Amino acid sequence: MKKIRFLYLNEYDLTATVKTASSEASGFPLTNLVNRWHTRCWRSTGVADEWITMDLGAGTHAIYAFAIKNHNFTDAAVIKIQGNATDAWGSPSVDVTMTYNADVMREFWSSAQNYQWWRLHMVDAANPASYLKFGRPYIGGYFSPIVNFTRHYTKKVVDPSTKMYSPGGQVSVDEKTIYKIWRYNFDIIEDPDQDTFADIFNWVGQSKGYFICQDADDTKNILAYVENVSDWEFQHILMDEYFSLGIDIQELR
């Protein structure tokens, strides 16, 4: 089991990152990808050879993770994440074919991939939609605490549907989408991690979406796109420089 990973500082969203696409369908521009709604997608106009490049700018970029959420790729698609020092893609330094998942596709690296230029290359020639789309990318590092959350975490599956009953007891339902809420308790947070947890909350607060990977070894928990639903309260415990923290997060719909 791997420790939980917080993918919160998304370099894709930074204004300094220059994004370019091979094509844009009318009404579905590349700028949609920075929108908080992951349902608001970028669309290509073709399916056979599409790409999005990301120029992260000069300087150090410790890239450990890349992900895309809400796509329409088929399982026959060849989706590659590529990284390079220059905007040249004949033989990039990073050239990884991503493993297919119907919702979120992701790639982790065990060492920092420090490249200015990144490209998502998409080939899905048999896609019945005749266009490719996705709604939210992530590129950046991730944070794992020294001590993982306790085993007594909770995952709540919520059905917000509205139910109304007739006098006879028959039910009518306004159905809504089921979603998940997680409660993670970190019983021991060592001092360096406390600063990073604080940084995460300072960055995302309750307003920004971010990704978590509960266990990178668990193929059923690829990645979740979430938001905080409460403030983070660090509780000082026992000795100096140790804290505990419980966080409540819910799946973004």
Place this chain on the structure above:
Amino acid sequence: MAQKVNLLEIELAHRIDTDAWIQSGAPNTNAWYITHAEGEPSKVEEVSSVGIYTEKGSIALCHGTAKTWYWDSANNRLYIHTSGSNDPANYIVLSYFWEYHTDKQFSGNEEIVFNDHFYFPDIGGSIPDITQKVTSFLLGSYSMDFGGLTITNADGKYDSRLTNYIYEAKKAIFKQGDLGDVYGSYVDFWRGWTGKVALNDNQLEINTEDLRASVE
């Protein structure tokens, strides 16, 4: 049972005569163009006795007839040929386009996108009641009150849109359907006009009007 989905469509107006118009090169010099970021207009109007322009299929056809417009989708350009065949800055010109809202969005292949239009998932609050009543003008006539609609504005998107676009007294359609329905299966729940509009940090309140109420 599938999930119910509500759609709200509003035809907004945008004053465009104050934009930086460029005169087309010869031989189409009667046609002037701008980049129209809102996409293809639903109609173009010169605010005077001239009224609605006629849509044409090419720049040359637009050049050839006054009071016409042409949409160049490849370049996102709107061409118009004014009533006086000169610079649009001499007139008051409005372009119209539809804005699309829904109360739910979905991932994957269930997204609420119809006719290549993404529906903003920002209808807030509950759907207002409809009240129908017979008017005093004619026994067979009636009016329909639909109350007000709320659009969420926590991210401030409508602060700027209310500056750029006209929301008051515009066509509006409210539709209902089930998740998975094709667009044609959505039922028109209400058709009418927007009334007064109020904006605050959290929401845009759009009141509605049934213009038949005034025919008394």
